[in-house]
């Protein structure tokens with residue numbers, strides 16, 4: 369690789385990951401506002417800098433904004449009530465994640481004076497309710513007749529606030545609700561917007577996949593190369609920024625964690641809990657048990673295997689033409705070596721093996737994966753129907769249904785039910801569904817230059833786990849994505865030279 373390319377890649381990667389650590393600083397500043405700094409707050413602290421960005425990007429359907437002043441005694445007393453409700457909706461252990469984003473703004477902080485004025489805050493605490501985008505660049509005036517923002521006039525205790533929310537949403541959330549209750553979710557398959565919720569699922573599925581790999585000691589001399597290849601793919605194209613960063617961390621340290629000559633012994637000795645066990649591929653705050661998009665109506669249905677499909681499709685729509693064959697191999701080998709469902713990996717492997725010529729176009733690869741998934745759906749449709757093992761609220765179907773993509777289906781043969789697809793439309797739909805809607809700002813370069821928004825989103829990620837936008841790392845690595853094989857090569861050669869340097873150093877010391 370040329371020296372210039374190496375330098376470019378290295379500086380892009382360090383710049384992007386450097387940006388993220390810089391933004392942690394701003395996050396801790398926000399946390400200082402909290403008056404019980406040692407306790408974890410569930411409500412997201414907003415200020416004039418991050419207000420619009422956080423509310424624009426949250427996948428939640430509604431938001432509550434509490435305007436308060438940190439010196440106000442009534443606000444201090446109200447805080448435990450507000451937090452009791454926020455616990456249900458915010459944070460990695462949220463019981464009902466993704467429905468309501470609970471936030472607060474400290475009006476006693478000078479930076480927020482204008483913001484509080486715009487909402488005509490006349491007493492503390494003052495609570496507003498509305499769809500998050502309506503708060504963006506928004507205002508509220510008591511004389512205004514029509515507004516989608518409402519003052520919550522009966523939220524003085526946790527019970528009353530939750531009752532008020534339940535009335536608005538037609539829900540029946542309770543303060544004592546526990547995680548993993550599935551009755552509140554919606555199974556509206558024709559709602560294109562629902563995929564936006566899969567920002568949680570792609571992270572959880574990736575983390576689960578790697579936990580399984582470690583737990584079952586699946587990294588062996590013969591599977592090592594395919595894991596490295598898949599990690600390279602994730603570094604370049606995973607829709608979640610923190611999964612890209614975590615994959616890069618594992619990749620950089622791979623040789624040290626899994627030296628090829630002592631793999632089996634090492635895993636035996638350590639009972640599978642070796643150094644890689646301490647790596648959290650998507651960060652340690654990754655949601656567990658959320659399955660926002662992939663939540664089944666029963667605990668034993670959907671979840672991980674659905675999440676894995678979403679990861680694979682979202683990767684397939686993010687590549688450029690030159691990466692299609694690499695992507696095909698990376699996915700086929702990953703499923704073959706690391707997907708623990710025996711029947712699934714065998715079927716998938718058969719489909720991979722039946723491909724006779726290499727992929728040259730990203731379109732062809734994305735459509736191949738879509739067809740492969742539909743073949744699985746078709747088979748399972750019959751099986752689940754006869755055995756009654758499917759999720760009654762999510763019956764298998766040939767996808768996408770007309771309600772999701774009206775232009776994808778040209779016609780349907782009445783006799784055998786076969787569909788004549790408009791593949792150009794299907795490809796367009798896949799790009800928009802798994803690319804743009806799943807992580808809405810993936811391609812919005814405008815966000816790169818704005819530190820305020822960057823740190824605001826870091827904040828939202830930390831507080832609600834709603835990872836919304838991959839920022840510096842995404843675009844830096846995307847810039848080098850054609851060369852992402854080379855990028856990993858570079859890292860690995862760096863490692864080798866680092867090892868060589870250490871060896872040299874120890875020799876000198878002898």
Ligand SMILES: Cc1cc2nc3c(=O)[nH]c(=O)nc-3n(C[C@H](O)[C@H](O)[C@H](O)COP(=O)(O)OP(=O)(O)OC[C@H]3O[C@@H](n4cnc5c(N)ncnc54)[C@H](O)[C@@H]3O)c2cc1C
Pocket residue numbers: 662669670671673674675676677678681703711712713715716737738739740741742744745748759762763764767768
């Ligand atoms: C690689 C792989 C192979 C598998 N093979 C088998 C198998 O052989 N036998 C078995 O019993 N189970 C298999 N599974 C599991 C099975 O496919 C489902 O994941 C599981 O039954 C859960 O189904 P679900 O209803 O959540 O929807 P899933 O089929 O998991 O789909 C998840 C979501 O993807 C979208 N989707 C559906 N079809 C498509 C499509 N064609 N293209 C793009 N998006 C689509 C829909 O929004 C759907 O909700 C496999 C899973 C994977 C990841």
